[in-house]
Amino acid sequence: MIAMDLARELKVAGLPWTPHRGDLAMDRLNIPYIVLRDGADDAGGVEIDTGRGVERKPSLSLTWIPRIDQLLTFLARHGRTDLLARPAGAGRKDVRWQVTIFPPSPDAGPSPRHFEASDGADAAGHALHFLLAVAGWRPGPALSGESR
Numbered sequence: 001m002i003a004m005d006l007a008r009e010l011k012v013a014g015l016p017w018t019p020h021r022g023d024l025a026m027d028r029l030n031i032p033y034i035v036l037r038d039g040a041d042d043a044g045g046v047e048i049d050t051g052r053g054v055e056r057k058p059s060l061s062l063t064w065i066p067r068i069d070q071l072l073t074f075l076a077r078h079g080r081t082d083l084l085a086r087p088a089g090a091g092r093k094d095v096r097w098q099v100t101i102f103p104p105s106p107d108a109g110p111s112p113r114h115f116e117a118s119d120g121a122d123a124a125g126h127a128l129h130f131l132l133a134v135a136g137w138r139p140g141p142a143l144s145g146e147s148r
Contacts, residue, residue, distance in 0.1 A: 002121040007065045013132035016142035017064040024065040071124035079104040097123040
């Protein structure tokens with residue numbers, strides 16, 4: 001799962017989200033919830049499972065915690081994206097994940113950019129955050145429910 005601070009940074013950077021059943025979202029206190037229904041009601045409320053029952057929370061007060069497949073779907077809109085997992089070092093059992101993004105055209109700027117983390121979702125999240133916050137790229141509309 002992507003780090004909660006990184007999820008919040010992606011929200012601030014403009015990552016679009018339309019709530020879908022099964023999404024994870026958190027409130028301002030970093031309490032995670034599961035979204036129970038697609039979309040929000042007319043007042044902007046999202047139906048969530050709090051672990052103690054079902055509640056409605058304003059969508060603006062929630063931060064989406066995207067899965068790795070959702071992050072990679074947004075990255076693919078930018079262009080070629082490679083995901084690599086490799087051993088962290090000799091004799092170690094953990095892995096390092098690397099996401100590489102490529103400029104869509106030779107005129108788009110520098111050569112490929114690499115983002116590495118101990119979790120694949122975090123590596124993808126850092127790459128997406130770079131595109132949103134630093135490069136000023138806009139990914140278009142939120143994901144549809146069909147990307148599951």
